[in-house]
Structures are given as C-alpha cells and as structure tokens.
Amino acid sequence: MNLKPLTPDASPRAAFGAELRSMREGLGMTQDHLSQRTGYSPGHISSVETGRKSPTLPFAQKVDRAFGSGTKFANLFLDVRASALLQGFGHYVAHEAKATELRLFEVGIIPGLLQTLEYAAVLATASVNRGSITEAQAAERLDVLASRQALITRQPPAQLYAVLDESCIRRPIGGPEVMSAQLEWLVELAGLPNMTLQIAPYAMGESRSLDLPVYLLGLPDRSTAAYSESAQQGLFERDPEAVHRLLTAYHHLQVEALPQAASVALISKAREEIQ
Known part of the structure; x- marks a missing residue:
C-alpha cells in the first residue's frame, strides 16, 4: 500500500x-x-x-x-x-479552565476574556477579510472565546488580575459604538469582587517590565504555568524557573501600573473622548 x-x-x-x-x-x-x-x-x-x-x-x-x-x-x-488561533493555544485553554487564579498582561488589544461579543466579532471578521482565517474558523474562534469567558462567572470564580497597556483602551476597534461599549464593559468587570484591573500608562516608558502579552495561571495543585505568544506559535510553559521569571516581572508591572481606581477613571475618560 x-x-x-x-x-x-x-x-x-x-x-x-x-x-x-x-x-x-x-x-x-x-x-x-x-x-x-x-x-x-x-x-x-x-x-x-x-x-x-x-x-x-x-x-x-x-x-x-x-x-x-x-x-x-x-x-x-x-x-x-483552536485551529483558528495559534498552535499550542488549545493546551493553554485546557489548563485555563481549571485555574484558580489568572494574571494577564496584554498590549494593543483588549484580552479575550474581557472582550464584548461585538468587539471580538469585529476582530474575527477583520481576520477573515485579510484571508488569515476562514469564516468557519472565525465562528470557531468566537465559540472558544465564549466558553473561556465562563471562567469569570463560574462558581467558585477564578481570581483575575489584569494589567492592560494603555494602547488597549486607546486603539479604536469597530467604531465608536463598539469601542464605547467595550470600555463600559471593562468598568463593569472592574467592579467584580474577583477582578483586579489596572492600566499600564504610556508614561511608564521603559519601566514597564513586560513587552509581550503574558498569561500566568495559578492551578489547583498550587503550581503556576505561563503562556506567551510569538508571531507564529504559542508557548505553554510549566518549567518553574522560567515561570518564576515571568511572575517576578508581572509583580513589578503590578506595582508600577496605575491602581484600580485610577485605572477605571482613565478607562472612563477614554470612553468619554470617543463619544
């Protein structure tokens, strides 16, 4: 044969x-x-x-x-x-669903867990129009995202810490109506008892300790895992030494970023500016 x-x-x-x-x-x-x-x-x-x-x-x-x-x-x-996303992301999603704590840092785009459906749909449609993914993969991407977002409201909920670069709230996605609703949703999420939301302002300059998106998972066995992305592939990391370096950088980021009250005020101001 x-x-x-x-x-x-x-x-x-x-x-x-x-x-x-x-x-x-x-x-x-x-x-x-x-x-x-x-x-x-x-x-x-x-x-x-x-x-x-x-x-x-x-x-x-x-x-x-x-x-x-x-x-x-x-x-x-x-x-x-998760083939509409980067290879390796499926392994991260499987562990994310079990996480008791999640720390994330994102640049340029509101992270998926915190996106409105409309904001996510605009991004998926743009990928289809560029030929990066098919319409079926776009639908798949939105389905995966919807299932991931259950992490926020499940019982008991995971503890979430999110630091967003200021570019996330400044970059216009989907026009004023979509972007305004997205920023309003961020403010609502900040009010959840299991959510800590901070903005890393442009003024941080070189003191920002992370330059690429990073996700850190606290797992039920008390270990910590990390996920990061290059242009072509996602990397799910369990090695304690490598994860510890990222966790240390994240702690520095949290200290230098705006506290939650000031961050919410900045998000609200950005929303007012696009209306």
Missing part, C-alpha cells in the same frame, strides 16, 4: 493525523484493528490520519482508550479545536 506522505507541521489537524498514524503503527495496529476498537470505519480513520477529516473529541477519547494513551489525543484535539 502506498501511504500518503504526512506533513505534521502544516496544521494542528495534520499534526493530530500524523501522531495517530505514528502511534497506531508503533503498536502494530492496522486501521481495521483500530476500527474494531473505536467503532469508527477504517475509511474514517484514514481520512483523519491524512488530514482530510477533522477529528472530534469523542473520536480522540476513543483513540486514547484504544491505545491506552491517557489523554494524549484528547489534548491534541484541543489544538485542532
């Missing part, structure tokens, strides 16, 4: 398929054997391996049971589900 060459670096879907074939063959299992163990046809398995079909969570879970691979393929599926 002539197997179709796989290109795992092409996309999260391709990476899932390549890993599926690699593990199946490593276990000496044919597609027929895997079909018998999962209930999916050999043709379906072949289509997932070659990237012609996208896996589903039930499929990934049945593959994990068939291979005895724990949650390996369920975790890989998270990257496929």
Whole structure:
C-alpha cells in the first residue's frame, strides 16, 4: 500500500493525523484493528490520519482508550479545536479552565476574556477579510472565546488580575459604538469582587517590565504555568524557573501600573473622548 506522505507541521489537524498514524503503527495496529476498537470505519480513520477529516473529541477519547494513551489525543484535539488561533493555544485553554487564579498582561488589544461579543466579532471578521482565517474558523474562534469567558462567572470564580497597556483602551476597534461599549464593559468587570484591573500608562516608558502579552495561571495543585505568544506559535510553559521569571516581572508591572481606581477613571475618560 502506498501511504500518503504526512506533513505534521502544516496544521494542528495534520499534526493530530500524523501522531495517530505514528502511534497506531508503533503498536502494530492496522486501521481495521483500530476500527474494531473505536467503532469508527477504517475509511474514517484514514481520512483523519491524512488530514482530510477533522477529528472530534469523542473520536480522540476513543483513540486514547484504544491505545491506552491517557489523554494524549484528547489534548491534541484541543489544538485542532483552536485551529483558528495559534498552535499550542488549545493546551493553554485546557489548563485555563481549571485555574484558580489568572494574571494577564496584554498590549494593543483588549484580552479575550474581557472582550464584548461585538468587539471580538469585529476582530474575527477583520481576520477573515485579510484571508488569515476562514469564516468557519472565525465562528470557531468566537465559540472558544465564549466558553473561556465562563471562567469569570463560574462558581467558585477564578481570581483575575489584569494589567492592560494603555494602547488597549486607546486603539479604536469597530467604531465608536463598539469601542464605547467595550470600555463600559471593562468598568463593569472592574467592579467584580474577583477582578483586579489596572492600566499600564504610556508614561511608564521603559519601566514597564513586560513587552509581550503574558498569561500566568495559578492551578489547583498550587503550581503556576505561563503562556506567551510569538508571531507564529504559542508557548505553554510549566518549567518553574522560567515561570518564576515571568511572575517576578508581572509583580513589578503590578506595582508600577496605575491602581484600580485610577485605572477605571482613565478607562472612563477614554470612553468619554470617543463619544
């Protein structure tokens, strides 16, 4: 049989398929054997391996049971589900949902957890218009965001600390109506008992300790994980030394940023200026 060459670096879907074939063959299992163990046809398995079909969570879970691979393929599926975003983001989202504490810093754009639906939709549509993602991926992006935002209101809620560079509230997104509503929503969020919201003003200059977006998760086992992004890929970090450096920089940022009352006043002023 002539197997179709796989290109795992092409996309999260391709990476899932390549890993599926690699593990199946490593276990000496044919597609027929895997079909018998999962209930999916050999043709379906072949289509997932070659990237012609996208896996589903039930499929990934049945593959994990068939291979005895724990949650390996369920975790890989998270990257496929978040394929409208950067590769690696799915792993972050899985841990974010379990976090008891979240510290975030963002530049230029209101972070997803704090976005209104209208603001998020404008950004997704702009990506479609640029050809960066498809309309289906834009819808997927909004679905993922909506599920993530449950972190704020779940019971018990996670404790959230957000430091936004002033550029986040100054950059006009979606026109006056969308931007005004977004800034009003930030003010409302600042009133939640589990939320601390600060602005890092332009006047901080070189004293701002972080230059790129960073997310720090406090997890139920009392460990801390970090997520950061480059232009091409997201990095989910569990190494204690690397995470500690980012956490230290974040603490410096919180000290230097405006306190919450002054931050809310600045957001309200920015909102008045766009009306």
